[in-house]
Amino acid sequence: MKFGGTSVADLERIRNAAAKVKREVDRGYDVTVVVSAMAGETNKFVEFVHDAACPPGSNGSGLYDAREYDAVVAAGEQVTSGLMALVLQQMDVPARSWMGWQVPIMTTGAHGSARIVDIPTDNLAKKFGEGLHAVVAGFQGIGPDGRISTLGRGGSDTSAVALAAALGAERCDIYTDVDGVYTTDPRIERRARKLDKIAYEEMLELASLGAKVLQTRSVELAMRYKVRLQVLSSFDDKPGTLVCDEEEIVEQNVVSGIAHSRDEAKLTLVKVPDRPGVAAAIFGPLADAGVNVDMIVQNIGADGMTDMTFSTVTDQVAKARAALEAARGEIRYHDLVIDDEVCKISIVGIGMRSHAGVAQRMFSALAQEGINIKVITTSEIKVSVLIDRKYMELAVQTLHKTFGLEGD
Amino acid sequence: MKFGGTSVADLERIRNAAAKVKREVDRGYDVTVVVSAMAGETNKFVEFVHDAACPPGSNGSGLYDAREYDAVVAAGEQVTSGLMALVLQQMDVPARSWMGWQVPIMTTGAHGSARIVDIPTDNLAKKFGEGLHAVVAGFQGIGPDGRISTLGRGGSDTSAVALAAALGAERCDIYTDVDGVYTTDPRIERRARKLDKIAYEEMLELASLGAKVLQTRSVELAMRYKVRLQVLSSFDDKPGTLVCDEEEIVEQNVVSGIAHSRDEAKLTLVKVPDRPGVAAAIFGPLADAGVNVDMIVQNIGADGMTDMTFSTVTDQVAKARAALEAARGEIRYHDLVIDDEVCKISIVGIGMRSHAGVAQRMFSALAQEGINIKVITTSEIKVSVLIDRKYMELAVQTLHKTFGLEGD
Incomplete structure (x- = not known):
């Protein structure tokens, strides 16, 4: 305890x-x-x-x-x-x-x-x-x-x-x-539901996405040694959420939770000559400057030029800009476009592994609300998108409903 | 350090x-x-x-x-x-x-x-x-x-x-x-002088008499292992007082310091039947009650009765009185007389060992000022007296002068 x-x-x-x-x-x-x-x-x-x-x-x-x-x-x-x-x-x-x-x-x-x-x-x-x-x-x-x-x-x-x-x-x-792990932030979606159980992998994705319930390292360790981990409140007597092996979770939802990160920024280097080593030339200086880069997307154009887009938290934009400007001669980009009015929304679920079309359901639901997706990244059990920050609450609520996560 | x-x-x-x-x-x-x-x-x-x-x-x-x-x-x-x-x-x-x-x-x-x-x-x-x-x-x-x-x-x-x-x-x-050990409390005698050196034994007597400069146990330990101990101030850069072996002190005063303890009380059990075990009958209950008894004096009368006087700090008088009243049937004393308006004055000095008449000089000096001595105890290097509290400052100043302790 x-x-x-x-x-x-x-x-x-x-x-x-x-x-x-x-x-x-x-x-x-x-x-x-x-x-x-x-x-x-x-x-x-x-x-x-x-x-x-x-x-x-x-x-x-x-x-x-x-x-x-x-x-x-x-x-x-x-x-x-x-x-x-x-x-x-x-x-x-x-x-x-x-x-x-x-x-x-x-x-x-x-x-x-x-x-x-x-x-x-x-x-x-x-x-x-x-x-x-x-x-x-x-x-x-x-x-x-x-x-x-x-x-x-x-x-x-x-x-x-x-x-x-x-x-x-x-x-x-x-x-x-807090009294457990919720399907999403209850301050944004009041029908957020406390999960009885969640798989280690899901918890890891949620922890690193900003649900500050458990420290990432402790979840990794629990997963490695199969320690059944219960998160619960010191201040009431209700059961909490059990973080455990997926095999212990009988009724597995396709999506277990919706995570969000409000203060994100999208930086695009426009028209970078596409050559071997260009990624290193860009992300080396950023790493040296201590910028934590999250999502990375590269679009290759027909003209031998590429656009390189990445995201970071807004606090690190100034540092990133300075590092990129200092390395401009090396990278030879045409322009640096910064959008610091975005947020990140992620759906997380072990069930995605065995269910096709989950990402597609996410994109459709957002499109129906007129929300434009700016960047997409996926992993085996997660889909993350960058969208305009003003749509954050709407996106969380829409996805929470789309994937049937509401409580009573 | x-x-x-x-x-x-x-x-x-x-x-x-x-x-x-x-x-x-x-x-x-x-x-x-x-x-x-x-x-x-x-x-x-x-x-x-x-x-x-x-x-x-x-x-x-x-x-x-x-x-x-x-x-x-x-x-x-x-x-x-x-x-x-x-x-x-x-x-x-x-x-x-x-x-x-x-x-x-x-x-x-x-x-x-x-x-x-x-x-x-x-x-x-x-x-x-x-x-x-x-x-x-x-x-x-x-x-x-x-x-x-x-x-x-x-x-x-x-x-x-x-x-x-x-x-x-x-x-x-x-x-x-504090910046060292003084011949007496400078708040009482402004001509009190900081000692350059003091012998372990003297420091022990002074420490237990209430000069709260050093903990008694640490002085005992220093004496046992001949550790040269210097007391000095954190807040200035003057040399302090060295507590050392008496052999290291070349110019040894007969009396090194005058100590005082303000809040003392004298308790006298009047007319106690003098029989073997009477001291135990008195001091047993006091010890059980947690009363720290300091000086003890017994006067044997001609009638097979004795008066037993002891001192303690005023804080413990109520406890002592309760213990003695509870044991009255056992002790069979005639009366309990308490004087809680006394103080203790002590002269301390290694030199007393080799100089006769030191106690006598103390008693004479106090008598000349009209100060009545109520209880006396002596050790090899110390003489302590109980006197009325109102004479405390006068007694300290008189003795400080009598034994030539003034600074410039």
Whole structure:
């Protein structure tokens, strides 16, 4: 059972979370609890580190020793794990805290963004044998240098899934501030329905499309180790959404969900001489400038010229423009056309694999509403389109209805 | 070099402390820095623990698992040690943080008030060899159970002295918010003089008499391992007071300092039948009630009756009275007379050992000012008296002059 920062933001909430743990213990489970830092604590520590490494008025580089960053910020989860153990004890649930180095959660030496390498469970298992439930500090481990490591932002989800895999847990419950995964954003479509189950692959597509319910890495890990992952709310008692193997999902919809990303931009390099290496000449400088390119479409003209279109988030347009203008002599494009008034709409569903014509149904439905599609990309279980931003709500609502996703 | 909570209360102060470290490094020293938690952090964590173990409205016992208390509160020093290492690095001083379990500072298993058992210094020494100065989280260690332990309040001084002893350090500098040890409280006697040196034994008497400069345990440890201990201010650059072996003090005063304790109370049990076991009958119930008894005087009368007088701090008078009244049938005293308008004045000096008549000079000086002495106790290097509280300032000033302690 993993509780995020808002679920352990103060002692009242820690008690609320502990009551959920007690309920599972009373059902006969050996429970491992994974906790984040109390909401706000990690940010405070990160600010401390930046201030320490780069004092006001200094011309410091802003670089700092990631090993010390890890030592400082890991203190947040340390505090919560001790407090959760105390609250559980107060509720007559035998429990003890475990820091990353005590379990041990063995990680790579990439301080600040370490990856979990191994979790020997002998220590935990021995204490389970004594009836002691475990409260593990999330987000942290121990590196090969014997020092505290952290997994990067959102790493507590990863800690929880990795522990569930290592322990062979029946389930990994991620308690958060939403009560599950919905067919689409309920703020846009009020008939959005909470899914009982969703396949790992679908969740991965939805996670990377901006449904900020679960961290992508934790879903990948769950998929690899077949950890059944439940997303549910800390603040009510309803069942959540189970993220699981597709074989466990009996009534599979063709499309499980509609995702959207509001602030997208489309950049087109017009009339680029089409020659080998042109893509590298364009996307090399963009990568060097730190621009995250999402969709890429290339149209080859009859005149030996090509138009190259790609999308990114609006925040990165200025950076992209500067990088492309600096590389203009190399790329030799005729013009750069930027449309920063677009959004991305995606339909996601495992069922697409076995159902033809899903993309076509999407395009028809949008066309009937007079919505023009600007760019299309597809994967095995996803179709994404760029459209004008002003049609975003209409597109989501139309597709939600088209694919029969409404609730009661 | 040890920096207390007020000396590392924010990043500005940590930078100020780090500049002092850099100065010693530039002088060619291998420096081990010991840091406390930022002022206020430990109290915050202690409150969290109490709230966790005994929620509002519960009828909890207030008892909690000291191992979890240790895990929670040790986070404070963890944060400061990482920040101090980062600030030192920013000043081009190669440094790294060490948690108690990393050094390791091995302690007993008495969580919450552990004692240091051993500090293997191989790890630290190896890093010194690589030019890395050490920043050690104070107040914490690792118990035989492999869990984080803490040394109890003020334990960072003890961490510093123990590390200095283990490392064979030339000196242990305790940076605090006072600039040294004074002949008496400068708020009472403006001619109080900062001592250049003071013997361990004297410091111990002064520490336990309420001069809150150094924790008693750390002085005992320094005395045992002959660690030269300097007390000095974080906030200026003047030399402080060296606490050292008496042999190192060439010009030894007969009396080194005058201590006072304002809020004392004198309790007298009048006409107690004098029989074997009467002291136990009196002080047993007081100890059970948690009353700290300081001075004890017994006067035996001619009639087989004795008067038993003792002192305690005024805060504990109510508790003492209740305990004695409950035990009245057992003790069979005639009356309980309480004077809670007294204070304690002590003169402390190694030189008393070899100089007769020191106590007599004290009594005469007080008598000349018309100050009546109510209780006297003496040790080899100390004479303490209880007097009316209204004479406290006069007594301190008189004795300060009598024993030639004035500065310029």
